[in-house]
Amino acid sequence: MLQAYFDDRVPGHQRLWRVFWLEGVLASHVLFLALLAAYQYGTSMLLVAAVAAFLGYTAWIMRRIWLNAPNVERPELGTMARVLTIGWTINAVTVCTFLALAKLGGQPLQFLQ
DSSP: OHHHHTOTTSOOOSOHHIIIIIIIIIHHHHHHHHHHHHHHHSOHHHHHHHHHHHHHHHHHHHHHHHHHTTOSSSHHHHHHHHHHHHHHHHHHHHHHHHHHHHHHTTOOOGGGO
């Protein structure tokens, strides 16, 4: 099963709009709000666990979008979804890194004060 997950010859069977907007954009925003709550109100260990979960989710959704990108009528939309997801992944890793460093340095979130 794990081998099939990483096999590019196994296409996704979901419509791209559903995977991208519902499982990707909407879910990632909800999870990021939970990550910010863990930063502001939780311990460093809780933040580390939240960051690990968020990065795991990011890797999972990137793969889902990649496999389901061909499931559109216009191929350029699949390519656009892939490019946007790569950008989101880079951003997510960067933000998580800086959140972890800020938490370890004892910095509060400025916009929540």
